[in-house]
Amino acid sequence: MIWLIAVAALAVGAVIGLAVHHLWVRAAVAAADPEASGSGSVSQALTRSRHLRERASSERAAAELELRRLRGSLDELETGIVVCDRAGEVVARNRAAAVFAAARHGEALVSRAVTELLERARAGEAGARDIELATHPRRIYHVGAAPVVEAGDEAGPGEVLGAVAFVRDVTDQQRIDEVRRDFVANMSHELKTPVGALSLLAEALGAESAADEALVGRIREEAQRVARTIDDLMALSYVEGEPPTDERVDVGAVVAGAVERISEAAGQRRVGVRVLAGSVSIRGSAVQLESAVFNLLDNAVKFSEPGGTVELVVARDDGGVAVSVQDRGIGIPRAEQDRIFERFYRIDKARSRLTGGTGLGLAIVRHAVLNHGGEVEVDSREGEGSIFTIRLPVPSPDAEAMPDG
Amino acid sequence: MTEETRRTFHEDLDSVRDQIIQLGASATEAGARATQALLDGNLVAAQAIIDGDDRLDAAAVEIEENCQLLLALQQPMAIDLRRILAAIWITAELERIGDLACNICKGTRRVFGTEFSPRVRGLIAEMSDEALRLTRLGVDAYVDEDEGLAAALDDIDDRLDTLHADFVQVLLEHRGEGGLDLQPAVQLALVARYYERIGDHAVNIGERVRYLVTGWKQEHAGAAREHERLRRGLSEDPA
Structure with a gap:
């Protein structure tokens, strides 16, 4: 009797056990794949879970392959x-x-x-x-x-x-740069002396006829043009080769110096120069910055119509100082604006010959400004004029107190 | 020591080794630049090297402190203990090499304005190359724990000693021909001595590496003789 009860109890226990197991498997499959819930037998669920495993492992393999390819x-x-x-x-x-x-x-x-x-x-x-x-x-x-x-979205930065x-x-690159700079600097020096002599000899040459005088005049002018090109080449190789000195520079004084230098040429062309400048101190080289501002003014005066006005404004903008030079001259075609800072790039060769430009002015500006951690940009429309803006960082008061930190 | 602490201990040892490699690189770079400054008569470059020596000193102090920490906290034994001791000693040798580069720079100031003959320039460049080559070999021996290379450094150093002797000879000849004033001649002889000392420090690095690998120090030979004498003395003592 007792063993009958025991067998019955075991049988009931087994059935309950199986039922519990079945429920457990269904629950597990449902958790793994929501679509499977409420349908399918145990074997179907097992097949599905095997597929899931296989898919995961093939995805993993693909990701690994991708990683290996990247590496x-x-x-x-x-x-x-x-x-x-x-x-x-x-x-x-x-x-x-x-x-x-x-x-x-x-x-x-x-x-x-x-x-x-x-x-x-x-x-x-x-x-x-x-x-x-x-x-x-x-x-x-x-x-x-x-x-x-990570790339950010509207919600905020990544x-x-x-x-x-x-x-x-960068060994080779630096060596090539060095060779080029040295070559330009040395050649300029070598050329300067004979060109100076040519100019002087032309002055000394007596003119017997009007035709002679015109020729002598041309010789003198051409010699002066070559001399200007050489001067600009030397200025460019200087701003390229020398890191700027780290002195306190008053932007107002720099601007005044450049305006002083341009005043004669501006007077000759009857172009007015209006200056709106305050006093801002930055660190760098006054020589290089003055050269940059002068070249912008030089262009502005050259491309202004007689009787026109060039405006120079120095203003503080966030964290820096902006020096902008505006003319109402012929302007620069949009397609050319990217290239004007290249050395010897000229938009209109005939006109450049007329104005005596060397094609180096803006290259000097760009290098001098880059040396100071700044940037130069141009905003121009043909027929309306151009604004060139130099933006230079101004050291924060803390940095100024500790120039080495 | 558990596996875990031993693993970090060996990682710490590796990082000490990397620091020593960087110290060695800084010291040999300083040496090469010092030679260039001397040959170019470039006082600005010379001053920059002297100023840069503080960084070498700071690095050496840091390595030493790391080693002391490892000794105190890990209490290593056998070759691990010798690795740390060797690291401390090699650091000191490299730091001294950096100091000698500074001495060369100071010499640059004292001989400023003197025209060197091509022969003098050539020998300076050669001594510099040789001294720095020895230093690099010393670092190689240390990193590879190569006892053979370490032991060979002393013999390799002979070439530098010969160059040093040649250099002094050339200086004397130039003096004899009236081509060199006494003051710069003396300074150049001192500079040559600095290169020779750099070579000696490189040889010392080799000795430290031999100790690291085998536990043997050159002083052990002398110490053994002394012990032997004492033992005999004691046995012959009638008392």
Whole structure:
């Protein structure tokens, strides 16, 4: 009797157990795939879950392949790339960068710069520096880093994901720049003396007829034009080659100096120069800045109609100072505006010959302004005139108190 | 030590090694730049190298403190202990090499305006290359824990010693021909001595590496003789 009760109890227990198991599996499948809830047998549910697993694993494989392809592509780059996460742990380093990480000698300093710049980039501050190695063979590396930020949307800026650093070997590039600068500077010096002599000899040449006098006049004019080109070439190679001095510069005084220099030419062309300038101090080189402002004024005067006015305004704008020079001359075609800062670029060659331009003025302006961490922009419409604006950063009072910090 | 602490301990050791590599790179760079400043008579570059030495000093102090921390907290034994001791000593050697680069820069000031003959310039460049090559080999031996290379540094240094002797000879000849004043001649002889000292410090790095790998120091040979003498002295003592 007792064993009958025991068997019955076991059978009931088994049935309940099976039922519970069945329910549990259905619940599990329902949780994994909402579509499956309320329908299908255990075997269907198992098949579905296998499919889910397979899909997940094939997606994982595709993602891995994608990652490997990306890494492989980065390895092909000559630029070294190092990526770190938010905690500063390096998560990726391409082949070019691995060379520096494993370096034992001079190149180890590149690796140190990468670490330091990544550290700052993680805090949100992008930066760059050149590492010059004096040991043979001499090499110069440009190392930079920036925070990696997810693209933001209307809701706000994206999340900071980490930082990326890059290393480029700029040895050859710098050497070529150096050779070019030296060549221009040396050639200018070599040319200056004979051209000066030509000019003087033309002055001394006696003219016996009106035709002679016209020819001598032309010789003198052409010699002066070459002399101006050489002067501008030397000015350009100076602003390209020399970092600006770090002196306190009063923008008002710079402007006054440039206006003083242009006044004679403006008077000859009967062009008025109106100045609206206050006193703002920045740090840099007064010589370079005056040269920049002078060249803008020179262009403005040249391209103004006689009787016109050139306006120069110095104004504070956020965090900096803006010097703008406005003329009501012929203006610059929109298509040409991107190219006018290139050296020797002229919009109208015939006109440039007439005005005596060298094609170097705006190149000098751009280099001088870039040297000061600023920018120059142009706003112009044909037939209405142009406004050139130089924007220069003004050091904050704290930075001024501690120029080294 | 548990597996976990040992893992971080070895990571810490690796980071000390990386710091030493960077210190070595800074020191050899300073040396190469000092030579360039000397040959160019560039006082601005010389001053920049002297100013930059503070950074080397700071790096050396940091490495030493890291090593002391590891000694105090991990109490390493055997080769791990020797790794840390060697790191402390090698750091000091590299820091001294940086100081010698500064001395060369100071020499640049003292010989400013002196025209060097091509032979003098050539020998200065050669001594510099040789001294810095030795330093780099020392760092290589340390990173690879290469006892063979470490032991060879002393012999490799012979070439630098020969160059040094040649240089002094050339200076004396120039003096004899009236081509060089006494003051710059003396300064140049001192500068040559700085290069030679850089080589000696590189050889010392080799000795430290030998200790790291084998536990053997050059002083052990002398110490063993002294112990032997003492032992014999004691045994011959009638008392």
